[in-house]
Amino acid sequence: MIRYLLIVFSFCFFSAKAQIPTASANTKCSLLTVSAGSQLYSLYGHTGLRFYDKQQGFDFVVNFGYFDFSTPNFYLKFVKGDLKYFVGIDRYEDFYANYVFEQRGIKEQVLNLKSAEIQLIINDLATIVNSDGKFYTYKFFHRNCTTMVADLIAKHSSITPAVINEIKEKSFREIVSEYQSPLYFENLGINIMFGYYTDSKADAVFLPEQLFTAYEIQGQEVVSKTNVLNKTSLVLDVPWWNSVFTLFAILLTLVFVHEFTRRFLFVVLGFLGIFLAAxxxxSDHVEVLWNYNILLFNPLFLYFAFAEKKSVRRKTFQVLAVVSVLVHLIYVLNxxxxxxxxxxxxxxxxxxxxDSNLLTAIKQNRTKGLNHNI
Known part of the structure; x- marks a missing residue:
C-alpha cells in the first residue's frame, strides 16, 4: 500500500509544469544520511536528498530506496537481480518523524549548489517520477539509494564523491562484513551467497556513510554546512543465540549424535551447494557469480548421504571432498x-x-596392539 501512496503523492507533487518547484536563491539542497537500523536491509543506513525553501513553503525528500514486499515472487526476483526499486517523494516532516521513531541518527549536509543546478535536478526528478524511470533494477554495489542520489547530483553539477580511504584499501566483502558483523547468522548467509567478485577492491562509494565522508572531506566547495538533525539512540538487540558458538553446537551435535543426523547434514550441505550453483x-547479480563456496558446500556430499558405505568409488570421492574443502580454506585464509x-x-x-572409518580403524589397531602385548 505504501508504494501506491508514495507514487500518488509524487505524481501530485510533480504532475504539472506549474507545480514543479522553482529554485530561487533561497532554495537549498541537502544530503540526508541516516544511520543503521535494526532490520537486515537497514544495517547499511540510508540516503535521501532534501529540497527546501522556507519562503516558497516547500520541503520534501527524494527517496530512491523504496521497494514493495508484496511484489509477486519477491525473493526470487531479488536473487535473480530484476527486483524493481522505485523513487518516492516524502514530505520532510514525515521522513524525519519516521527515522526519529526508529531511533536512527540523521545527518544533513547542505550542498554548495547554485539555484540553476538545483532546478536542473528538480526538473530531472519531475521527469523520473512521471515515467517508468521511477523504477530501477537494484544492484548491491552499483545501483542503490546512495549511488542513485550521487549520480543525480553529479549529472547536473560538478559535485562528485571523493575517493575515500575505505574504497582504496578494502574489498566489497570487507566493507559490508563490518556492517553485518553484529548479526552472525545474517553475516554468514550473505557471505555464503557472495562470490568471487566481492573480493575485489571497491571501485566507488556505494553506502550512505561513505557518500557522507566523500562529500565532507572536500570541504566547503561541496558542503556549505553540516547539521545533526537527530542523534542515534538505537541499540541493536542481538539475540544471545545469534553467534558462532550456536552454530558450533548445532553442527557438532548433528555430527556425533547418530548416523542419520550425519546423513542429514550431508544432504543440507550438498543441496546448499546445488543452490549456489543454480x-x-x-542470477543477474554479478556479486553471486563464480561462487567458490561450492568447494565448501559441495554437491558431492549428496553421494555420501545416499550411496552404500561399501561403494568402490567412496574413497575416491572422500579424497576429492577433502581436497575441495582444503582449497577453499586456503583461499579464504586472508x-x-x-x-x-x-x-x-x-x-x-x-x-x-x-565417513572414512579412520577413527574405527585406529581404535581397532590399538585393540589389536593391546591384545598382542597381553
Missing part, C-alpha cells in the same frame, strides 16, 4: 569470512573423517 547461473566459516570447516572435516 543461483550463479540464474579473507574476513574465515572465522564465520570455522564451525562449517570443523563439521565437514569431522563428517569426512567419520
Amino acid at each position: 543461483a550463479g547461473l540464474y 579473507k574476513p569470512q574465515l572465522l564465520l566459516f570455522a564451525p562449517i570447516y570443523a563439521a565437514v572435516f569431522l563428517l569426512l573423517l567419520l
Whole structure:
C-alpha cells in the first residue's frame, strides 16, 4: 500500500509544469544520511536528498530506496537481480518523524549548489517520477539509494564523491562484513551467497556513510554546512543465540549424535551447494557469480548421504571432498569470512573423517596392539 501512496503523492507533487518547484536563491539542497537500523536491509543506513525553501513553503525528500514486499515472487526476483526499486517523494516532516521513531541518527549536509543546478535536478526528478524511470533494477554495489542520489547530483553539477580511504584499501566483502558483523547468522548467509567478485577492491562509494565522508572531506566547495538533525539512540538487540558458538553446537551435535543426523547434514550441505550453483547461473547479480563456496558446500556430499558405505568409488570421492574443502580454506585464509566459516570447516572435516572409518580403524589397531602385548 505504501508504494501506491508514495507514487500518488509524487505524481501530485510533480504532475504539472506549474507545480514543479522553482529554485530561487533561497532554495537549498541537502544530503540526508541516516544511520543503521535494526532490520537486515537497514544495517547499511540510508540516503535521501532534501529540497527546501522556507519562503516558497516547500520541503520534501527524494527517496530512491523504496521497494514493495508484496511484489509477486519477491525473493526470487531479488536473487535473480530484476527486483524493481522505485523513487518516492516524502514530505520532510514525515521522513524525519519516521527515522526519529526508529531511533536512527540523521545527518544533513547542505550542498554548495547554485539555484540553476538545483532546478536542473528538480526538473530531472519531475521527469523520473512521471515515467517508468521511477523504477530501477537494484544492484548491491552499483545501483542503490546512495549511488542513485550521487549520480543525480553529479549529472547536473560538478559535485562528485571523493575517493575515500575505505574504497582504496578494502574489498566489497570487507566493507559490508563490518556492517553485518553484529548479526552472525545474517553475516554468514550473505557471505555464503557472495562470490568471487566481492573480493575485489571497491571501485566507488556505494553506502550512505561513505557518500557522507566523500562529500565532507572536500570541504566547503561541496558542503556549505553540516547539521545533526537527530542523534542515534538505537541499540541493536542481538539475540544471545545469534553467534558462532550456536552454530558450533548445532553442527557438532548433528555430527556425533547418530548416523542419520550425519546423513542429514550431508544432504543440507550438498543441496546448499546445488543452490549456489543454480543461483550463479540464474542470477543477474554479478556479486553471486563464480561462487567458490561450492568447494565448501559441495554437491558431492549428496553421494555420501545416499550411496552404500561399501561403494568402490567412496574413497575416491572422500579424497576429492577433502581436497575441495582444503582449497577453499586456503583461499579464504586472508579473507574476513574465515572465522564465520570455522564451525562449517570443523563439521565437514569431522563428517569426512567419520565417513572414512579412520577413527574405527585406529581404535581397532590399538585393540589389536593391546591384545598382542597381553
